[in-house]
Amino acid sequence: MESLATIHSVPIGKWNVGGGNAISIQTMMGRGVENEISWRRELEDIAAEGCHLVRVAIPSELALQQFQRLRRDLSCDAIAFIGDVHFQGKLAIDALEVCEKIRINPGNFASHGARSMAIVDKDTLEGERKRIEKMAKKFFSRARECNCSVRIGSNGGSLSNHHRMSSASAELAAIASVLEMVQWAEEVDLKNLVASFKWSDPISTLLINEMAREKFNSLGKNYPFHLGVTEAGNGLEARIKNAIAVGILLSKNIGDTLRLSLTEKSVNEIRFAKKLLDFLNRHRLCLEILKEKSKELLCQLKKFSDEHWIDDLQESQSGSYDDEILGLIGQLLSVENANFLPDITTFPPWKREAVRCLLQIFRLGRFHGEIIACPTCGRTQYNVAETLDHVRRRFSRLKHLKIAVMGCVVNGPGEMSDADYGYIGSANGKVNIYHRGQCVRRGIDEAHAIDALEEMIRQNGDDCVE
Ligand code: SF4
Known part of the structure; x- marks a missing residue:
């Protein structure tokens, strides 16, 4: 391309x-x-x-x-x-x-x-x-x-x-x-x-x-x-x-x-970028097409409203799902497949979750909390990837919240300023907790920081699920 x-x-x-x-x-x-x-x-x-x-x-x-x-x-x-x-x-x-x-x-x-x-x-x-x-x-x-x-x-x-x-x-x-x-x-x-x-x-x-x-x-x-x-x-x-x-x-x-x-x-x-560019040489993607298909997709998903997908998600971390995810996006968003609607009731749970993610991204439904995380770099102060998985497991049921997991205080506070809660590395192995842009706890040991975040969410009355 x-x-x-x-x-x-x-x-x-x-x-x-x-x-x-x-x-x-x-x-x-x-x-x-x-x-x-x-x-x-x-x-x-x-x-x-x-x-x-x-x-x-x-x-x-x-x-x-x-x-x-x-x-x-x-x-x-x-x-x-x-x-x-x-x-x-x-x-x-x-x-x-x-x-x-x-x-x-x-x-x-x-x-x-x-x-x-x-x-x-x-x-x-x-x-x-x-x-x-x-x-x-x-x-x-x-x-x-x-x-x-x-x-x-x-x-x-x-x-x-x-x-x-x-x-x-x-x-x-x-x-x-x-x-x-x-x-x-x-x-x-x-x-x-x-x-x-x-x-x-x-x-x-x-x-x-x-x-x-x-x-x-x-x-x-x-x-x-x-x-x-x-x-x-x-x-x-x-x-x-x-x-x-x-x-x-x-x-x-x-x-x-x-x-x-x-x-x-x-x-x-790099691997995913190469696959995406290769995929885009064969498909053209269009946002309007998903919007057209979305009502029918939402109806199909209702049959799985009590499904728990988190355990299945782990499999996708290795990158082995790159091709499947791009294939799904091709089915749902590509100009070539504009009139094709897959039967998502036959999908494995991870793939139905991918459809939920798509619909949530397009603001066509709210299925889980929004958990964002920085990609880490030479400034990172703790194990962000591991923490992200823990945070997702504990808090993604809180659909109304946006929680940010950020590696350092240099960029973290600014870049997550619109999140409800922030979990930010402040020094080696130490974490600061933010609530709506304000630092509310400093220098918590990494081992106790997710518990501290949970406590904060509870104290603020944000732990209720509709
Ligand atoms: S938030 Fe900090 S650690 Fe994370 S990518 Fe940005 S600069 Fe690097």
């Missing part, structure tokens, strides 16, 4: 993104650079699987130096490296010399993190905007000198204050904040830019990317788009979320590179 030829081509190491080039596949290293042996092993695995671009968390100058040292000894030149830097403009500038591309988030680039939430008056916001502009232009100028590309990647949960407060919706704020950064980059003559708009909800991801592409095109800004759903979680549901958002966008010729976020081994993201 290829990107549109009308889109600007952006070089990233030996790869080119956009401009009619093949859609490139990305992942992010789950290991921190300080774990040298396992980091190298992870890199070998994703390289062997055909990864084109890999993102590396750079949380500090020390991590940057360690990454630089590791890079020097690598024989693998098929992969281009993307540094991921948050809240530290100066560190982002330093990382330009070591990476082929840097990802920045306009919502936290050079901002003061949690403290910036307190900024409300117009003058202070304008002062903040000017300060960020100065730092961003310095960064973009240096990127041009270093021949380093930049992804300006917004995230639904971490939008900058000055846009959030002056825009009518989060979607418009995200588009405005990326366009503002693009403008600053163009003013210092940096053109090697990629934009992204990620939400944890696949339908929002779909809609904002359509809206953003239209806006960018109307302004003549033909920069490539990086696609992905953020905090998709793992297993069955995460695959469905990614396939829906990314699959429908690519079917509409939107998108030039992708990262299918999974709270699993990074190599699984």
Whole structure:
């Protein structure tokens, strides 16, 4: 599958993104650079699987130096490296010399993190905007000198204050904040830019990317788009979320590179991405088609209203269901199968659950609580994948709740700000619990944190099932 030829081509190491080039596949290293042996092993695995671009968390100058040292000894030149830097403009500038591309988030680039939430008056916001502009232009100028590309990647949960407060919706704020950064980059003559708009909800991801592409095109800004759903979680549901958002966008010729976020081994993201691209070479996906079929699907599902699917779900974690999930999506959403409705009463339980996930994603029914989780990276403070499974088993019966399982306090609080409860790694093996955006318990030992979360949910009267 290829990107549109009308889109600007952006070089990233030996790869080119956009401009009619093949859609490139990305992942992010789950290991921190300080774990040298396992980091190298992870890199070998994703390289062997055909990864084109890999993102590396750079949380500090020390991590940057360690990454630089590791890079020097690598024989693998098929992969281009993307540094991921948050809240530290100066560190982002330093990382330009070591990476082929840097990802920045306009919502936290050079901002003061949690403290910036307190900024409300117009003058202070304008002062903040000017300060960020100065730092961003310095960064973009240096990127041009270093021949380093930049992804300006917004995230639904971490939008900058000055846009959030002056825009009518989060979607418009995200588009405005990326366009503002693009403008600053163009003013210092940096053109090697990629934009992204990620939400944890696949339908929002779909809609904002359509809206953003239209806006960018109307302004003549033909920069490539990086696609992905953020905090998709793992297993069955995460695959469905990614396939829906990314699959429908690519079917509409939107998108030039992708990262299918999974709270699993990074190599699984590459495997699933390759399968999805192969699948999309044969099928075109359409959201309207599922909406047409949904009433009949809901009727069929009512026959299994007391079904417990959680135990069966475990099987889907290994990635062995990649093909079956894509096959199901092809049956339900593809243009070629627009008039075909499968008899889902003959499906095994996991496959009926996949249909429930689809309907819930499309807001056509509420079957379980929404549990989101970050895909983990070098900043992760505890075993997110294991915790996610525990949280899902304990709380997914609470259909009305959205619970976020996040690896660190750097990005976690912002990116899960719309969740009812958050479970966030605060230090090695320690967890903070959040309720509707506020940190309500700090530094709980990982071994007791899920119990603490349950207690909190009970105390707040949120543990009742309708
Ligand atoms: S929230 Fe998760 S993926 Fe995001 S920076 Fe923290 S550990 Fe990494």
